[in-house]
Amino acid sequence: GNSVTxxxxxxTLSEEAFLTINCTYTATGYPSLFxxxxxxxEGLQLLLKATKAxxxxxxxxxxxxxxxxxxxxxxxxxxxxxxxxxxxxxxxREYGNKLVFGAGTILRVKS
Amino acid sequence: xxxxxxxxxxxxxxxxxxxxxKCEQNLGHDTMYWYKQxxxxxxxxxxxxxxxxxxxxxxxxNRFSPKSPDKAHLNLHxxxxxxxxxxxxxxxxSQGTSxxxxxxxxSGTRLTVV
Numbered sequence: 001g002n003s004v005t006x007x008x009x010x011x012t013l014s015e016e017a018f019l020t021i022n023c024t025y026t027a028t029g030y031p032s033l034f035x036x037x038x039x040x041x042e043g044l045q046l047l048l049k050a051t052k053a054x055x056x057x058x059x060x061x062x063x064x065x066x067x068x069x070x071x072x073x074x075x076x077x078x079x080x081x082x083x084x085x086x087x088x089x090x091x092x093r094e095y096g097n098k099l100v101f102g103a104g105t106i107l108r109v110k111s
Numbered sequence: 112x113x114x115x116x117x118x119x120x121x122x123x124x125x126x127x128x129x130x131x132x133k134c135e136q137n138l139g140h141d142t143m144y145w146y147k148q149x150x151x152x153x154x155x156x157x158x159x160x161x162x163x164x165x166x167x168x169x170x171x172x173n174r175f176s177p178k179s180p181d182k183a184h185l186n187l188h189x190x191x192x193x194x195x196x197x198x199x200x201x202x203x204x205s206q207g208t209s210x211x212x213x214x215x216x217x218s219g220t221r222l223t224v225v
Contacts, residue, residue: 034213043115043218043219044216097214098159099156100156104152
């Protein structure tokens with residue numbers, strides 16, 4: 001079946017550091033890909049998405065590019081803030097709009 | 112405010128009890144979902160309804176029964192609760208089964224079975 005693999009966390013960075021969270025997927029065809037973010041005590045929020053190869057999703061300074069040749073959708077941000085501390089989930093879409101999530105990566109940003 | 116709202120936010124109950132979690136969305140969406148998040152933050156879909164019709168029913172124990180009285184509501188009833196049912200349960204909604212708008216999630220119900 002389809003699956004998503006994310007780098008294990010926690011990832012701990014200082015404020016203004018560069019962030020990369022790796023995400024690779026296994027799927028039949030070319031599914032839409034997503035990054036969701038979960039702040040403490042809250043539900044998940046859609047951060048960005050890409051629906052086809054070479055698409056770049058971006059939002060709030062975060063970016064991810066759909067790379068079909070490497071089946072990857074790595075999340076990047078040039079300068080993280082303390083307020084970015086959260087759990088980040090990579091996901092792909094299956095039939096019926098079912099989302100298959102990765103295990104989540106905890107990001108901690110220190111001031 | 113437009114949102115997906117779940118009640119209760121916290122639920123502590125004893126093994127063997129029966130409990131329900133309610134979910135309501137006022138976004139006008141016609142598809143709703145239940146996801147379970149375990150203690151390691153892993154999320155897995157349980158059920159999905161589109162216009163009150165069950166369209167996704169993953170392999171979950173039949174002690175879990177979803178009910179959708181209308182397209183704005185999707186409730187989850189759990190019979191004979193077990194320790195392993197302890198988790199955070201998230202309700203979500205989307206417009207149809209297109210991924211164009213993504214999901215809108217509720218803030219979760221933390222279920223603790225003791």
